[in-house]
Amino acid sequence: DNSPQLLAALDEGKIDVVGWAVSRTPTTEAKYLLTDTIFPSVEALLVPQTDARMYRGLDDIKTLKFATLKASTYADYLKNNGITDVKELNTVSDVLKAVSSGEVDAAMFSGIIAGYMNKQGKLGDLRVVSSYQQALSRPIMAAFPKTAAETYTKANASLQELHPDGTRAEINAKYCLSNWRTFRVGIPFS
Numbered sequence: 001d002n003s004p005q006l007l008a009a010l011d012e013g014k015i016d017v018v019g020w021a022v023s024r025t026p027t028t029e030a031k032y033l034l035t036d037t038i039f040p041s042v043e044a045l046l047v048p049q050t051d052a053r054m055y056r057g058l059d060d061i062k063t064l065k066f067a068t069l070k071a072s073t074y075a076d077y078l079k080n081n082g083i084t085d086v087k088e089l090n091t092v093s094d095v096l097k098a099v100s101s102g103e104v105d106a107a108m109f110s111g112i113i114a115g116y117m118n119k120q121g122k123l124g125d126l127r128v129v130s131s132y133q134q135a136l137s138r139p140i141m142a143a144f145p146k147t148a149a150e151t152y153t154k155a156n157a158s159l160q161e162l163h164p165d166g167t168r169a170e171i172n173a174k175y176c177l178s179n180w181r182t183f184r185v186g187i188p189f190s
Contacts, residue, residue: 044114
């Protein structure tokens with residue numbers, strides 16, 4: 001989750017908008033203009049292709065050794081639910097390498113990223129576990145500085161047009177995990 005670095009760049013005026021990895025929290029709501037939800041995000045569970053087990057939820061994954069992103073909601077979720085063997089790494093590439101090398105049994109990170117990589121054939125010897133029932137959900141939105149009200153208004157109006165005409169659903173179908181529309185809403189991200 002690189003949203004802290006992106007929001008810092010927005011604060012410093014290095015970028016005009018953060019259109020990825022932003023959720024509505026008291027801090028982001030007070031500090032930025034946040035668009036409507038672009039799409040929902042859930043976690044993905046990845047294991048080696050050779051692991052054919054049907055993981056469904058926490059009870060099925062408690063004994064696995066995990067790799068995930070450093071200081072992420074995924075790391076917190078795993079540790080807060082009794083999974084003690086969690087290796088926190090800096091990049092998705094490092095997380096995938098840890099699973100591929102056998103250093104850990106599984107990975108957990110953004111379903112958006114995993115879905116895109118899966119659709120592009122970039123997971124190599126790993127697979128997204130389709131039987132896994134996601135427990136984390138959060139709406140993803142764009143953040144604009146409070147000084148960019150005009151640009152924010154235009155962007156949000158355009159975003160609102162994507163929902164009723166089906167464009168957002170087409171984008172999700174093309175780039176995201178196939179079970180996003182049926183994910184189980186559980187513990188919200190904060």
